[in-house]
Amino acid sequence: MTADLATLTGIDIPTGLLIGGRWGSGRGGMLPVTDPATEDVIAEVASATPEDALEAVAAAHDALPGWSARPPRERGECLRRAFELMIDRTEALARLMVIENGKALRDARGEITYAAEFFRWYSEEAVRNEGSLGLAPSGANRIMVVRQPVGVSVLVTPWNFPAAMATRKIGPALAAGCTVVLKPAKETPLSALAIAAILAEAGVPEGVVNVLPTTKPGPLVGAMLADPRVRKLSFTGSTEVGRALLRTAADTVTNCSMELGGNAPFLVFEDADIEAAVDGAFLAKMRNGGEACTAANRFYVHDAVAGEFTARLADRLSKLSVGPGLDDGVDLGPLVNSDTRSKVASLVESATQDGGRLVIGGQVPDRRGYFYPATVLDDVPRGAGILDAEIFGPVAPVVRFTDQADAIAQANKTEYGLVSYLYTRDLRRGLQVAEALEAGMIGINRGVVSDPAAPFGGVKQSGLGREGGHDGLLEFTETKYIAVDW
Ligand code: NAD
Secondary structure: OOHHHHHHHOOOOOOOEEEOOEEEOOOOOEEEEEEOOOOEEEEEEEOOOHHHHHHHHHHHHHHHHHHHHOOHHHHHHHHHHHHHHHHHOHHHHHHHHHHHHOOOHHHHHHHHHHHHHHHHHHHHHOOOOOOEEEEOOOOOOEEEEEEEEOOEEEEEOOOOOOOHHHHHHHHHHHHHOOOEEEEOOOOOHHHHHHHHHHHHHOOOOOOOEEEOOOOOHHHHHHHHHOOOOEEEEEEEOOHHHHHHHHHHHHOOOOEEEEEOOOOEEEEEOOOOOHHHHHHHHHHHHHHHHHOOOOOEEEEEEEHHHHHHHHHHHHHHHHOOOEOOOOOOOOOEOOOOOHHHHHHHHHHHHHHHHOOOEEEEOOOOOOOOOOOOOOEEEEOOOOOOHHHOOOOOOOEEEEEEEOOHHHHHHHHHOOOOOOEEEEEOOOHHHHHHHHHHOOOOEEEEOOOOOOOOOOOEOOOHHHEEOOEOHHHHHHOOEEEEEEEEOO
16 A cells, blocks of 8 residues: 555545456556656556466456356446545545546546446446346247356556546446456556455455456457457457457457547537537536547537537637646646657647648647647648547547538548537438437537446447446346247
8 A cells, every 4th residue: 555645635545556366566566657747657466477467367267157156236336435435535536536547537437437337336236137037939949048158357447537448347347247357547547446445345256357457458468368268258349459459359258348549529510509510519528628538529519500619619628727737717627648748749630731720729838737728729621630630638629611511521530439519509410410320329409428327338449238227237247048948
């Protein structure tokens, strides 16, 4: 346990590896965790090696028969207790997240509530693992379908939602009767470790949840995927790493769920309620400081309303207070690390070179910490590089359009397909456009779509499978068909 973290958060935060119910030091030395607001190392956690990973797989494998045989109600009650513990400790967990991730405290509090809700939702879903029974078309026999836990599951999560991406996987896995090895991102291992401690306190048995931070994710995850005891990979992260993991998983034909990158279009039609569209744009762009897979990445705005929309959005964003996430009144914290900020800054620079007009922002401030200001670019031409990249920062490029079919074509012109947003007062138009947009999720007159009760996920190269809702539970089950004659 690190004393400083305890002072900053008010709770003890584990810093070891969790394998088979024991916190250990592992074989891979230490992983430093940096506060993006100060660039200071604020903790060191144990770093796991492939050998540690195989130990964790063995622990998860040993715990599997007992956990999967537990009455679903009991599994659900563990998750329910974990939900309550997380909610009780919202403030401490939110502060911890700010220190390792940088996001503003308001965003971190919102994430802890959102993250805890996955435990509540899956505490309820644990008792709804339903199969089916039907009569074969021939009438000769019955078709019985049951859903069994897929088995030991490897969960790999990103740094941008350090708590919610972990609970969105652990919740359904445990509800379905699976045991897990979680590998959090190296930037944000502390939130994952804190959540694992809460699950233990909530009564989850030893070995059911194992957590392995590491400085070397490739060999660690590779070793686990090569082990036939591992039956599932649930990954959230970039499309690039997702592709590589799908290739690795092919060797053992491991069941994969992939939540990958996004490049969300945000369409504002000429009949939109502009005030509502600006509110929605603000949420879709600025939740998590723009470091969200669901972040609005390209604003396609009808020429008739583009001037007003852009001016109002820029006015709103220019009033944001930028600073360390823990400071009172701060709306926008730093980006997670120096590489992320360099990428954002170079995308903005290339957009202005491509002909985009800087309305606000665009300058890296001269201060410590990985800060970048809210930035709006107007008149960004089609074909500008910024429209193809996942920005992952507080930057809003606006492209003007006049023709609906063309706007839809532009919106779909990407390898990604996670989420799309559109604003119109005409619901008929809204639903028609929603059907034409190539995305797994659509927000109509809504700037936030995430909901633990809804199926979250993408089409095209944004992923495979869904998390949340009932679909999220099914991802951790295998369908077994039993042909019956009675
Ligand atoms: P990343 O792909 O770099 O890392 C994600 C996770 O994979 C981390 O735990 C990382 O340590 C691990 N990893 C990295 N290289 C690996 C390898 N070779 N083998 C095994 N594991 C490896 O992504 P990131 O920068 O942490 O997160 C940002 C990305 O995540 C963005 O693209 C964002 O859109 C995506 N994301 C998607 C969703 C979604 O639900 N679709 C949600 C949040 C973030």
